[in-house]
Amino acid sequence: MRSPCYRLGAAEAFGTPSAVLAAGYLGYGALAADAGLPLWLTLLSSLSLWALPGQLIMIEMSSAGAPLVAMVLAVSFSAARFMPMTVSLLPALRAPGSGRRREFFAAHLVSMTGWVAAMRRAPELPASDRLPYFFGFAATLWLCSVAATGIGHLAASSLPAATKSALVFMNPVYFLLILLDDARTRVMILSLIAGAIAIPLLHRVIPEWSVLIGGLAGGSLAFALHRLLSRHD
C-alpha cells in the first residue's frame, strides 16, 4: 500500500477539478429532484453512471416519456467514448505484473477530467505509483460529484422556487460552455450544429425519440459531410 500516491492524486483532484465537476453535478441533483427521482436513486445514478451527459440524457428522456429501449440506446452512445478512453489509459497506468481485477474498478472511475490528468501525470511517476495516483485522483472526483449531487437534490427540494429553477438551469449552461470550449475540430463543430438543429425540431413531433433519432441523424449527417469534405482537402 503506497498511500502517498493515493494522497497525491486526491490532493490534485481536490480544488479546481472537483469544484468544476461539482458545479455540474449540483445542477444534475436539482434536475433529478425536479423530475421526481428520489434522493437515494439520484445518488445511486451518479455512483453507477458517473457520466454527466448520460445522466442528463436519462433524466430528460425519462421526463419526455421515452421508452426504455430508446433511453438505453441513447445513454450507450453517449458512454461509448469510455471504451477508447479506457483502452488508451490502461497501458499508461499498468505496472508489470499487476492484476486485471483492479483495472476493472479503475475503468469505472474513468471520466474526461481524470483521463486527462492521468495521461499527463502518469509518465512522470514510477510505474508502481501510476494506478494508485489515478485511484486517488478519480475516486476524489467521483465522491465529490456524488456529494454535490446530494446537495443539489436537497437544495432543490428545500430552497425557494427561484433557487430551484436557477440550479436546474446550470445543466444546459454547463454543457453549452463545455461544448463551445471543446469545439475545435471540423467534425465536432458539424456534429454540434447538426444535433442542435435536429433535436429541438424533432422534439415538436416525437418528443420521446427526439434525442436518439435526432442524435443519430445529426451525427451521421455530420460524419458523412466530414468524410466528403476530407476527400477534397
Add this chain to the structure above:
Amino acid sequence: MTEVLMVAICGAATYLWRGLGVIVSGQIRTDSAIFTWVGCVAWAMIAGLTMRILLLPSGVLAETTLLERGIGVAIPLLVFFVLSRRNLFLGVGSAFVTMTLLTLLNGA
C-alpha cells in the same frame, strides 16, 4: 417502468463500455471510422439536448421565459469567454446567480 430499473440498466449500459475497454485494451485500434461516427452521434445528442432544454424546456424551467433564459445564457458566455480565462466554475456559477436574480425580479 420503474425508476430503479431505469438507473440500473443505464448504469450497466455505461459500465459496459468501460469494462469492454479493459478487455480489448491493447488489441484494437481506437482511431477507426466507427469511433469517429459514434463520437459524432454523442456530440450531436448532447448539443441537441442542451439546445432543446434552452428553447423548449420542461419541468421547473418551463416557468421561465425565453428572454430570461437568453439573458441567463448571455451572462455566463460573457463571464466564461471574456471576463474569466474560460473558468467553467465561474461561468456556471454566474448562470445560477443570473437566473436567481431574474426570477426574484420577476416575482417582486
